[in-house]
Every structure is written in structure tokens, then in C-alpha cells.
Amino acid sequence: MSDPLHKDQDLRADDGPIEESQKTSETPLLNVSELRSGYGPIEVLKGISLHVNAGEIVTVIGANGAGKTTTLMTVSGCVKIRGGDITFDGRSLTGIPAHEIVKLGMAQSPEGRKIFPRLTVLENLQMGAFTVRDQVRVREDIEKAYHYFPILKDRQKQLGGTLSGGEQQMLAIARALMIRPKLLLLDEPSLGLAPMIVLKIFEVIRELNREGMSVLLVEQNARLALKIANRGYVMETGSITATAPAQELLNDPRIQAAYLGE
């Protein structure tokens, strides 16, 4: 593939082979522009724009009902796009069904974990690799998942539904990693978990990011999310009301008052 954009190759160091088009800073990995979507007669997202560059952790914070989960669900194709557009890796996602989007390299760990309760841990991971035909690669990736979350290896024959909340969250993330995603969508990974477990999970997220994975993280635990993120967006009732580097948001007195409990 010879591409005129080829000259700009020094812009960012990503490991692994990536598409030519991605190497320019003008084309983010994920670009959401003027996105509108909702359920039935209710419009939840009222034209939001955000982007995730390759190698970034981007977080969306906001109160209950702001539309954070709907944003992720629309990006992953589980909720239909009603207006605006989403491009991922240079392709428009309008009209592409959810199960095809997975094949483009975007994985979602949905809110409330949504593991398969009556499949074993191992089978859950195999389901995560449903689109991967190469069984050698699947076995490698399962080992890798056990490396990130050793507890899952001890539990591999157990039914998903018998795991503790923290273990289920780890399983949900591990399952999402099975397609070796370019972009990982995480919805409330800290939901209902003990602080110790939350820290452990966030440590893994940071480690994955260091290895080159981009992450779009939706969280109610704003402080923790902003601490590991590069940039943050603040959402209120279906619109983005602020965006800045994560550190700035952490220090912003208004954000501190509204979301950080200070």
C-alpha cells in the first residue's frame, strides 16, 4: 500500500503493525462527531463529539443518566446511530452491525460485567475469541489473560456465575482482550467492587495501555479514572460540557466540587 501520507511516519511510536492511515495525528483511532442516539422516543445523546487517539486512555465522566453507557453502546454498535457519525480506524461505523464491529478490532466490556454465568471461566474466554479462527493464538491469549489475572487460572473450570464480583469484572475484561483489540471500551469497571480490587483492575488497565492498547473508559469513580487517563470528557444530560487533559480536570475546582466530592 503506497500512501502519500507515508512521509508523516515519525509522529507516534506504536508497537505492532498498524494501518498507514493511523499514523497521522489528524486521524484519531476513534472519532465521534455530532453523535445522536437513544432508545425509542427518547433521545439520550444530543450530538456529542469526542475522539480517542491511538495509545491514549480517554475517560468519560458524569452523573447517572448523563449518557455515558449509551455512548459506549452506540460506539460498539449495540445501539443504533441516529445522527452524526463514528469512524473507527478510518472506517465509518454507520450501519455496521455490532458483531461486525468486533472484527474491526474494537472490544467492549459492558456495564454490569455481563459474563456468561453458566459457562465456565475458560469457556467465557473462548467465547471472547469467537471471531478468532487461529486456535494457537487463542491458547496464547488465554495464557496471557491468566498472566494479567492469575485468579482466573485457578477458577478456569468454575462457572462464571459462581465468581465474586471482582473476579467477574476481571473475567469480563480478560474476555474482551481475547480479540487483541486496538480499542477497548470499558464501562464502569469499578462498579460495586472493593477498593483493593478496583486498584488492581486499574493497574491492569494501565499496563495494557503501556503495551499500546487504546482505552475508552466510562466511570463514575471520576478521581480514579482521571488519574490513569490522558484526557477526559465531562458529560451532562446527553452533551459534552467540558474536555481537557485529565490532570487539568482533576485540578479544576468546578469538577472537584461536582464530581470529586471536594
Added chain:
Amino acid sequence: MSSGVLRKLAGLLVLALVITYPLIPGLNDKIESMLGKKIGDSFPTIFIYGILALALNVVVGYTGLLHLGIAAFFGIGAFTTGILTVGQYPFQFGFLPVLVVSTMAAALLGGILCVPTLRLRGDYLALVTLGFGLITVTALRNLQEITGGMQTLNPIPPPKIPEILRCPLESLGLTMSWTEDYRLFYYLTLGYLLLVFVFLRNLEHSRLGRAWVALREDELAATCMGLNAARLKLLAFTLAAGLAGMAGSLYATKMTNTTEPTRFDFQLSCTILSCLILGGLGNRTGVLLGVFLVAGYDFLFAPAADAWLQRNDMNPNDKGYLKFSMWNLMIFGLALVLMMRFRSSGLLPKRRGTTTGKGA
């Protein structure tokens, strides 16, 4: 762990018993004279119902969708077999090609029914399958020029026994007449039942089987994993319809005619569904146990008990309410209610993995 081994042993024991039962000289005759009823002839029908129940289990047990019209595909298989074999049509194919074509025909219709209904969920899907079942019975009955209507298509010839098999079968003491020796159909249908059983066991442990279970557990999460829900449901419906069609083909061959279309009505769908619930949804062995209990009551216990009452002059005027065979639906219904209350996952529930590491 040990209970798993025990289960496996019990299964093998039952299998060995089922295979050797007709070969033990005089055993069947003795039981028949004891019960005062010819029962050997009923076993093939029970085995065929077993195939039908395993077919329904693909949709209801694996993917968790409610299907209330499985009998329609059973009927389609039977009538396809009728059309391809009887004298008034020019086809008159042999047993195997007929079996294959009947399976395909039912599968095709199953697929066609599924395409427009894929978007429906839960109760709505169940209603469509119910409606399809009713339409099929009415169509089979009223398209008299094609299906023979209530006159049925007959006679359907029995399969030809290949020369190679003739000698070993005769050495086992079987006579080569399909009408005189029940054991030929016994082994034919048992063979197909085992074939379907093993096929589905392998399927369950395949990528496709896992995907079906994942879809049942959580459709949203399954879609997030890249599963094409619509395609998977289509596959399950088509496979179930095909297997039911195959069972229908065997049934028609066994009965030597297509039997009246009303035999493939909602009541049969319901009975098969009860077998699944009674035995354990999703568990092949449980499903077969359910079939054996339900069909066993209908074909073995009730007729034998009625004959016994008759012989002992306890039902002199042949009153319906004194016949066990008339109480079957009442008893199945009661059994289902009790099951739901005390053992809602069936007699042999589906088990996967361990629960707490205790190896339960």
C-alpha cells in the same frame, strides 16, 4: 467427580441393556405374555420420539428460544417420505435418499420460517411457531390431492436390507421380515437415535454449541463478542427442523404410511416439550429419560395396565375413565406442575463446570 463417573456408568449400562434386550431369547415374549400386550413394536416409536425431542432440544435447550411447532416439521418429514415412496407418485426412491431429502425439505422450511421471525423475541416467536404448526396440519389435511389428506399416503415400503448385512443379522437370530420381526425397526431407529445423540454431543462441545449457550445466557454480551445472533438462531432452527424431518421420515417408514395429518398437531409438540422439561432442558440424557417416561407411559405402561384391568374384570364396560391411557394428559400435566415446584431444572439437570471447586 465420582458422581460424574457414576452417571457415565449408568448411561453405558442402560445403553448395553437397550442394545441386548431384543437379543435375549424369549425375554420380550415373556414380558409380552406377562403384560398381555405386544410391546416390542412400540420401542421404535419411542426411539423416534427420542430423535424428535433431541431436535427440539437444539432450539429450546441450547438457544433458550421457545418452539411450539416441532410436530409440524415431523409431519413434513413424514409426508415428504410418503410423496417420494408411494405408488401414485412417479418417484419411489429408496430408503436412504428419501431420508436425506425429507431431512433437507424440513430443514429448508424451518429456515424459511425462521428468516422473517428472527427479529421476534420470547413469546412472539413462540406464537409464530405455534401458528406455523397449526397451519401445517391444516394444509396437510386439506391438500388432499397431494397429501392424501386423512386417507394418508400408503403403503410406504420398508427399507431394503443390504446383502452384506443379511448374514450377520440372520446369525443373531433375526428374521428378514419387517412386519414379522419388530427387531429390525428396533435396531434401525435405535441406530439413528444414537447417531443423532453422538452428533449433538460433539456439536455441544464445538464453537457453535458454545455460541448457542452464550446467546441464551446473554444476547447483548454475546453480540459484543462478535456473535451474529440472527445467523446462530437461524442455524439452530434449521438444524432442529431437519432432525425433526428425519424423525418424521423414520416414523412414516415404520408406520408404513404417513398417518393422519392430525397426528402432527399441537398436542404432539406439547408432549415433546414436556419430555424436555421433565427430563432436563439442554441435557441430552435427561431429554431421553423424559421421552422414555412420557412415551413409556403412553405406549408401554398404559396399554398394559388397561389390558390387565380388562383381564381381571375390573373394567367390564370398557369405561373411558377407568382406562390409564385416557388419563395421560392429566398425569403429564400434574407431573409438570410437581416438577416446577420441586425440581424445576428437570430430573437430570444440565451441569457444566464445577461450582465451588469442591468438585460437586
